[in-house]
Amino acid sequence: MADVDRATLHDRLLGYVRDDLKAGTEAEPLTVDSPLLDMGVLDSVRTARLLAHIRSEYGVRVPPGQMTGEHFRSVAAIADLVLTLRSQAASL
Amino acid sequence: MKDAAGALTEAASPGGSRTPDWPALAATGLLGAAVPQEYGGGGLGALDTALLYEAAGEGCADTGLLFAAAAHLFACVRPLVEFGSERIRKALLPALCSGELVAGNAMTEPDAGSDVSHLATRATKVEGGYLLDGVKSFVSNGPVAGLYVTYATTDPGGAYFSTTAFAVDRNSPGLVVGPPMEKTGLTSCQAGRIAFTRCFVPDDRVVGSPGQGRLVFETSMEWERSCLFAIYLGQQERLIGQCVQHARERSQFGKRLADHQAVADRLAGMRLRLESGRLLLHRACAEIDDGEDASLWAALAKLAVSEAAVATALDAARIFGGRGHLTEYGIEQQVRDALPATTFSGTSDIQRRLIAREMGL
Numbered sequence A: 001m002a003d004v005d006r007a008t009l010h011d012r013l014l015g016y017v018r019d020d021l022k023a024g025t026e027a028e029p030l031t032v033d034s035p036l037l038d039m040g041v042l043d044s045v046r047t048a049r050l051l052a053h054i055r056s057e058y059g060v061r062v063p064p065g066q067m068t069g070e071h072f073r074s075v076a077a078i079a080d081l082v083l084t085l086r087s088q089a090a091s092l
Numbered sequence B: 001m002k003d004a005a006g007a008l009t010e011a012a013s014p015g016g017s018r019t020p021d022w023p024a025l026a027a028t029g030l031l032g033a034a035v036p037q038e039y040g041g042g043g044l045g046a047l048d049t050a051l052l053y054e055a056a057g058e059g060c061a062d063t064g065l066l067f068a069a070a071a072h073l074f075a076c077v078r079p080l081v082e083f084g085s086e087r088i089r090k091a092l093l094p095a096l097c098s099g100e101l102v103a104g105n106a107m108t109e110p111d112a113g114s115d116v117s118h119l120a121t122r123a124t125k126v127e128g129g130y131l132l133d134g135v136k137s138f139v140s141n142g143p144v145a146g147l148y149v150t151y152a153t154t155d156p157g158g159a160y161f162s163t164t165a166f167a168v169d170r171n172s173p174g175l176v177v178g179p180p181m182e183k184t185g186l187t188s189c190q191a192g193r194i195a196f197t198r199c200f201v202p203d204d205r206v207v208g209s210p211g212q213g214r215l216v217f218e219t220s221m222e223w224e225r226s227c228l229f230a231i232y233l234g235q236q237e238r239l240i241g242q243c244v245q246h247a248r249e250r251s252q253f254g255k256r257l258a259d260h261q262a263v264a265d266r267l268a269g270m271r272l273r274l275e276s277g278r279l280l281l282h283r284a285c286a287e288i289d290d291g292e293d294a295s296l297w298a299a300l301a302k303l304a305v306s307e308a309a310v311a312t313a314l315d316a317a318r319i320f321g322g323r324g325h326l327t328e329y330g331i332e333q334q335v336r337d338a339l340p341a342t343t344f345s346g347t348s349d350i351q352r353r354l355i356a357r358e359m360g361l
Helices: A006-020 A044-058 A075-090 B004-009 B022-027 B046-059 B064-082 B086-098 B214-229 B232-249 B261-289 B295-325 B331-342 B350-359
Strands: B101-106 B122-126 B131-142 B147-153 B163-169 B175-180 B190-204
Touching: A006 A044, A006 A075, A044 A075, A044 B214, A044 B350, B004 B064, B004 B295, B022 B064, B022 B086, B022 B101, B046 B064, B046 B214, B046 B232, B046 B261, B064 B086, B064 B101, B064 B131, B064 B147, B064 B163, B064 B214, B064 B331, B101 B331, B131 B147, B131 B163, B147 B190, B147 B214, B147 B295, B163 B214, B214 B261, B214 B295, B232 B261, B232 B295, B261 B295, B295 B331, B295 B350
Parallel strands: B101 B147
Antiparallel strands: B101 B131, B122 B131, B122 B147, B131 B190, B147 B163, B175 B190
C-alpha cells in the first residue's frame, strides 16, 4: 500500500473493524474513539485477525513490545501505531 | 544425544515412572537448549532445538522424563527469554539451564482448560506488586518446581489484554503446592495443583508488560506445539524401528510378519504419518527461526504429530499382539505416553479451530 494519511487510515481501519470484526451496532455505531477493549471487540480470535490484516494491508508487523492495550484501545490508537510502524520501516 | 537420552532411563524398570534427575537432564543440554549462551544455555534456534528433542525422544523410552524437561524449557524458560526483564533473565536463566531451578507452567485452571481467555485467577495491584488469588491445575513439574510461570486476570475488561504473566517463587507466602496427580501417562513428569491465596508477587516479577499475558502464553505455545512435539517424532521413529525388527523376526502362519501384507501396510502407514508430521514440524520451527508468524504451522504440526503419535502407538500394540499388553515389552507405556498428546498444548479440536482461523474462516 502506498503512503497513507491519518484520515484515510482512520476510515479504512474503521471499516475493517466494523464490517469484518463486526463491532458496533446501528444504535451505537463505531467511531474511531470507541473503546474496543471495553466493548470486548478484541478477543483472541479477532486480535489475531486484526494483526494479520495490519500485516497484509499495511505491510508492517506489530512487534511484541508494542502489543499492549494502550495501542489497541481504539481505532485511532491502532492507526497511530500503524503510522509509527510504517514510518519506522520506511526509515530503515 | 540418543545414547545420552537412553542413559537417563537406566535406573528404572520398563513401564515404571521415574523422578527426573534434573542435573542429568541439564547435562544432555535439553533444559537450556533454546536459551542464549550468555545466560548458560545452548544458544540454539527452534529447528536445532527440535532436532535435539527428536533425538532424545528416539533414544529415551520414557517420554515423561523428556516431557518434564520440555515443559520446563518451552512453557516456562522461553517466556522468560523472550519477555522477561534483563533482571529476571540474569537472576533465573542460569539456574534454570543447569537444573538447579525447576520451573512449572501454571496456566490451566479447574474451570479453564482450553478456554484460557477466562482465567478465574486474579491479580490485584497493590503497592510494589500484585496479590494473586486462584487455583491452577495440571501444573507440569508443579510438585517439584521452585519457580512457576503463571497467568492471572489483571483487567477483566481488557479483552485480549486482560491477563498478565508472572514468575513466582515456590516459597512465596500464600502459595500452596498440591500433591502429584495420579496419571495414566507421562508419569515421570509429576503434575499437580497450585493454589494462590493473597500471594504477593513483586512488580519486577511481571513477565512482559501488564496485559501481555495472552501474548506471552501464545508465543510459548508456538514453541511447545513445535519443539516439544519433536519428542513424539523420536518416539514414533523408535516404535517403528521396534516394529520393523519384530515383523522381521516373528513368524505366523508359516511366514514372517513382515510378509503379511496387512502388517506391511500398517508399517507403511506409520512411516507416512511420521514423515508428514516431521515436515510440518520442521516447517513450523523454520518459521519461528525466520521471525515469521508460526501459528498456522505450529497448529498443523501439533495436530499432525500428536494424532500420529497416538495412532502409531496403537498400531505398534497391534503389531506386537499379546506382547503389546505386557509391561516388559514397553509398548503399553508408549500408548499411555502418547494418549495425552492430543490434549495438552491445546486439544486437536482447538488446533483445527486455530487452523481455520488462520485460513480466514
